[in-house]
Amino acid sequence: MPSKDSKTNFALLRDKILQKSGKDYWRSVEEFADAPEFEEFARAEYPQQAEEWEDGLSRRNFIKVMGASLALAGLSGCVIQPAEKIVPYVSQPEELVPGKPLFYATAMTIRGEATGLLAKSNEGRPTKIEGNPEHPQSLGATDVLAQASLLNMYDPDRSQEITYRGNSTTWQNFMSQIRAGIDENRVDGGAGVRFLTETVTSPTLIAQMRQILTELPNARWYQYEPVNCDNATAGAKMSFGSPAKAIYKFDQATRILSLDKDIFSDFNVRYTKDFNKSRLYSEEKTDINRLYAIETTMTLTGAKADHRLAVKPSQMPEIAKAIAAALGVSGATSTYTENAQWIQAMARDLQANRGKSIV
Incomplete structure (x- = not known):
């Protein structure tokens, strides 16, 4: 049912859909309807790009614009750059040497978890983000959000008032x-x-x-965090009586079971580093870890899994009960029979590695 606060005319929107032919891409109902309220919001959010907007762009016009852009791109190498003056420091900072970058230790928090970073600075301007190898949470690695934070800093549409x-x-x-x-x-x-x-x-x-x-x-x-692990927090509160947060040690686990959880896209680079560390094979270390993934959609965790089981979202609760029953959890029962052979083999492997497994 449409929201009472919505200003979108769904009758006109339905007529517009019926009149459409071919493919049309849009990110929200308001954008597709071309509502004045959406345009007003978008212009306030992205003022510099608003002047370049058009009512629409056909395939023919798109090819025209792209062809002209490629032709003009070749002219950029023929442009004579204006002369610019290089002004030296009147009193040069002792630690600053032109052409030699400085690195500053910092941290970036996401959902209350800090990732240790090294910010590369060239003559006072941050230019690159790297992981801090001496920080226990990053161990020298970064995630996509840390890398993108530099672009956010130089974003021309960044709030300035x-x-x-x-x-x-x-x-x-x-x-x-x-x-x-x-x-x-x-x-x-x-x-x-x-x-x-x-x-x-x-x-x-x-x-x-x-x-x-x-x-x-x-x-x-x-x-408040708009993207947060609220379900995990609620589950911890039910289990332990307080909103505790589980910290996993993947470098010590020999068997790992992921139940519809994308471990390696959870903005915790320490987990990825620890998992890969225990994945390395050598003459001294021949027993590497094994990853099972049961998921409803393809993820990075599923792509790295040794054994992956694709299921429907509606099947996950019954599968969890079946796994608990197979592992001998007190009071756990299940009548789920689909994929029984896969679940039983996985449960036997977890039991054989009791105390060294993560679920």
Whole structure:
């Protein structure tokens, strides 16, 4: 059922679909409907690209534009670059040598987990992100988000000012509004004050927030991540009574079972490093790990698995029960018979490596 707050006219949208022929790609219903509200939002979000938008681009016009672009690209090598002056330092920093990069140790947090990084800087400008080999969480590796953070820094559409309800404002105005709101609620201990942040791991920021909450005991602080392991947290709370987080040691595991979990795309580079470490074969180490993957869609974990079982999403709960029963979990029963031979063989392998397996 359409949302009551939606401004999309679905009757007109249906007529537009019926009039369409050929392929048409779109990312949302609003974009396909070409709603004025969507265009207004997109222009506010990407102002520099808004001038280049067109109502549509046919295949013929696309080929024309691409052909002209390729022809003009060859002219770029014939352009005479204007003369530019190189201005030396009046007082050159002692540690800065032109042409020689500096590396700064830093960390990037995702969902409350920090990845140790080394930021390469050329003459004061960050140019490359690498993993910090001395950090226990990264061991010299990085993920796609860490690499993309550099592009985010130089993004021309990056926010450069404070906005309030779509309008630009100043930092001074923001601070005055915050102070006024806190002072207004200070009488009742900040009962009307709410703080919404991402997951905070900085000891300094945590201490500052605790100091504020001490002064405003009735205020509330909420930490939210749009992409988070909420199901895993809820499961840990059911099992252990608190929202604990499991930390796996893949370098010590000889058998691994993944139940519809993409371990190697979970922005935890330590897991990938540990898994690959125990995967190495040598004369001294002939017993490498073995990975089982049961999943509903193709993932990197499934691609690296020694044994992969593709199932429907509706089958996962029964498969989990069947595995628990095969492993002898107390109270676990199952009537699931499909893929029974595969599950039984996998369960025997896990039992043979009890204490050295991860599920």
